Amino acid sequence: MSDPKRHHYLPEFYQKAWMGNDNKVTVYRRRHAGKLDIQRKARKSVGWESELYSDLSEADPELRQRVESGFLKRVDGLAYEALAEMLRTAAPPIDQQRASAWARFLMSLLHRHPARMALLRRAVELNMEETLERVRQQYPSLKGENDPESFDEYIVASRGRLQENVLALLLPRIVDSQKVGNALLEMTWGVGAARGTRFRFLTSDRPLMTSNGLGHRESFLVLPISPEFYFIAARRRETIEAFRLLKPNAFIAGVNHAVCLQAEEFVISHDETQTTFVDNRLGGSPFHPVVRDSQGSIFWDNPYRFDPWIA
Incomplete structure (x- = not known):
């Protein structure tokens, strides 16, 4: 029976796609002295606060x-x-x-x-x-x-x-x-897959990659919905096409770059193949500083200025 006081801000159903055969996800966190901690955890133990x-x-x-x-x-x-x-x-x-x-x-x-x-x-x-x-x-x-x-x-x-x-x-x-709901529904929506790539999508406690606002010409948002699939919404169809024209490995790296830098506490992966990538970004670094607005958000440019640091 679930604990009614355990409130998930990253719902279990959303995490499910990153589960392995052990029914757990790989969770990256910063621990003592900034050391990266890696654990396999059940979904119910991740992304909640009493x-x-x-x-x-x-x-x-x-x-x-x-x-x-x-x-x-x-x-x-x-x-x-x-x-x-x-x-x-x-x-x-x-x-x-x-x-x-x-x-x-x-x-x-x-x-x-x-x-x-x-x-x-x-x-x-x-x-x-x-x-x-x-x-x-x-x-x-x-x-x-x-x-x-x-x-x-x-x-x-x-x-x-x-x-x-x-x-x-x-x-x-x-x-x-x-x-805001109507603004989202009026955007063009798409679902894309990134198969046959070197790496797969990550997610985190701040998984939404967004532009600054939803009401302007270049507005968009991207959400990884599994290690292979992503959801995208944009004010213009050309924005979606610009994302899709990116090389698949560069696109995944760019989205994962955002997902890791945005994370407040943890990043989730299907496995440990991207440990170095996460370690270089979670919590920010001299190469990847984290700058948030007054609401704690980070905003991202439209794809024609999309140039992620890949390492």
């Missing part, structure tokens, strides 16, 4: 875990179906419901990471009055079926932990953003 999305203002155990056990469970369940279809057909989901579910999952990957949650907590704390007023106005659409009718009653019921209560309302709202 009560990461819990509403700590709730005494009721079920309501306390409603974001993880309710909202994110639905997000991941529908995304699992979309991912299975893409791996089976090597094409984006045709069904609109699955496409919407996949867009929602992509948004969740951006926002459910512990570092992003910490930023959201700080933002709520620093702008509590403004946040409360915004939540008050949106409360009718935010509240769940077990929440009080009015926002004032909601505040009273928070038992002095209003910040955690507001976070439990905001995360689903952010992940379910209609504006």
Whole structure:
């Protein structure tokens, strides 16, 4: 039986494609003095944090875990179906419901990471009055079926932990953003394979490779969905073609370069064949410095400027 307090920010279903015959994945982390640690681990032991999305203002155990056990469970369940279809057909989901579910999952990957949650907590704390007023106005659409009718009653019921209560309302709202979801759905989608190459795709706790924003002409995002397959969405079809025209080994190296540099804590691989590559990038290095924006993100250029360091 799964532990309801173990909240996965890198879902087990997504990690599954990197499993070996032992039903484990290879996990790279930095340990003492920056030494690279390599372990074979079960998916349930990777990419989780205790009560990461819990509403700590709730005494009721079920309501306390409603974001993880309710909202994110639905997000991941529908995304699992979309991912299975893409791996089976090597094409984006045709069904609109699955496409919407996949867009929602992509948004969740951006926002459910512990570092992003910490930023959201700080933002709520620093702008509590403004946040409360915004939540008050949106409360009718935010509240769940077990929440009080009015926002004032909601505040009273928070038992002095209003910040955690507001976070439990905001995360689903952010992940379910209609504006961003529509922007994703309006992009051109593709699924590509990289077979017969020297190396295979890696993934990490920050697996999405993205441009700076989704609304401009050169917008794109790339997500490895298995050691052999990747998902891509772009504002222009020419961007997808530019990626596909890259030499396969250079393309894999470029995506893996991004996946490793973005990683906050760990990188996942099917095996240990890319240990040197990961060691040169995880956590950054003099050759590969890590520069994040105020939200902890790293953005990448369109393929015509795509020149990864390969070593």
